[in-house]
Amino acid sequence: MMLLIKKILFIFLIFNLFTCFLYAQKKQNRYIVVIDPGHGGTDPGKPKGKANLMHEKDLNLEISFKIGKYIEQNLPNVDVYYTRSTDKFVSLQDRVELANTKKADLLISVHCNSNKNSAINGVEAHIYNLSMPASKKIANLCVEELQKGAKRKSRGVIDAKMRGRNLYVTQYTNMPSVLVEFGYMSNQNEEKYLNNDENQNILASAIYRAVKKYFQNIIPSENRAKYYRVQLLATNKLLSNEAKVFEDLEIKVDIYENNENAKAKYKYMVGREYDLERAEALAKKVAQLGFKNAFVVKIEDE
Ligand SMILES: [Zn+2]
Structure with missing residues (x-):
């Protein structure tokens, strides 16, 4: 009797594993x-x-x-x-x-x-x-x-x-x-x-x-979680991303809150480039538009 129960349990387990496998597939x-x-x-x-x-x-x-x-x-x-x-x-x-x-x-x-x-x-x-x-x-x-x-x-x-x-x-x-x-x-x-x-x-x-x-076919992997942005400036007082100072850029400005140890509370970033060359070109462009201290930042999303 015990053997039969064991057998049934075993078959049940195999069946479950199989359906799990199919579901995962x-x-x-x-x-x-x-x-x-x-x-x-x-x-x-x-x-x-x-x-x-x-x-x-x-x-x-x-x-x-x-x-x-x-x-x-x-x-x-x-x-x-x-x-x-x-x-x-x-x-x-x-x-x-x-x-x-x-x-x-x-x-x-x-x-x-x-x-x-x-x-x-x-x-x-x-x-x-x-x-x-x-x-x-x-x-x-x-x-x-x-x-x-x-x-x-x-x-x-x-x-x-x-x-x-x-x-x-x-x-x-x-x-x-x-x-x-x-x-x-x-x-x-x-x-x-x-x-x-x-x-x-x-x-x-x-x-x-x-x-x-x-x-x-096998889809080649493409890592879009690592990219470069350009930091325009950092401030203690929060600016709107539509503030006049950003007007000439004609690019969306994102605001990030700095960690507590940083000198300034907020930082402002633009762009999303996957190659450094294009990120550096963007930093140069925004520098010409008045953000003289702009620099490239490497971002890695989780
Ligand atoms: Zn079109």
Whole structure:
């Protein structure tokens, strides 16, 4: 009798271990993607070229919904969130905050491009830095799929160094992030192409396939918890981050409280750079704008 009970207990234990294992496996393979339709509301992005066409903000929303739909229908282990789902203005800070609080695995920002030269056309994937392996991977997959599957001209993967400036949504997100430019509205043919519902489906399905491949393979690790900020100054009296002294910077100022032993109670920081060179350039820039003692600080989030 004892032996039978032991046997039953043993089988029960094995069964439990197995279901725990399955649960852990399932949990491990769940992903969150945040889709970020660029612009919206009072910010139209690139305005439409003709009355019967769409502003960039509306094209972005259409393409975003289509990407989300493809993912939701075909990748049941991926949850999709949007930074906006209506025609409203959402700040860049709020977009990033949503992705960060959802603890997204990936952020895809959706935009359409423009240039003074109306001959320029093609798709681009923008990331913070080519040395960020996961962002580079999803960006490469996006342009590859847009080129092969959607037959678009690829203008490649572009980072902050090549661009000469940062893009907020690729800079302040805690997760791998890419901003896809789906074509040039300043090019008449491409603008016409972008306004077609079926073409939008083709573009969206290319991004869906890129996302699918990205999660199917081993995702390279990308450390976004270590970065540099620039400290502007430290004060004992608390200043608002919208104080006049910060006006010329045109960059969001964050206030930190110093530990008790420090000389000044509050410190004020700007920027988020993953390479020292760009952080030093920012320190130099803010020094020229009046914060002569600005310096680079290394941050490590837990
Ligand atoms: Zn845009």
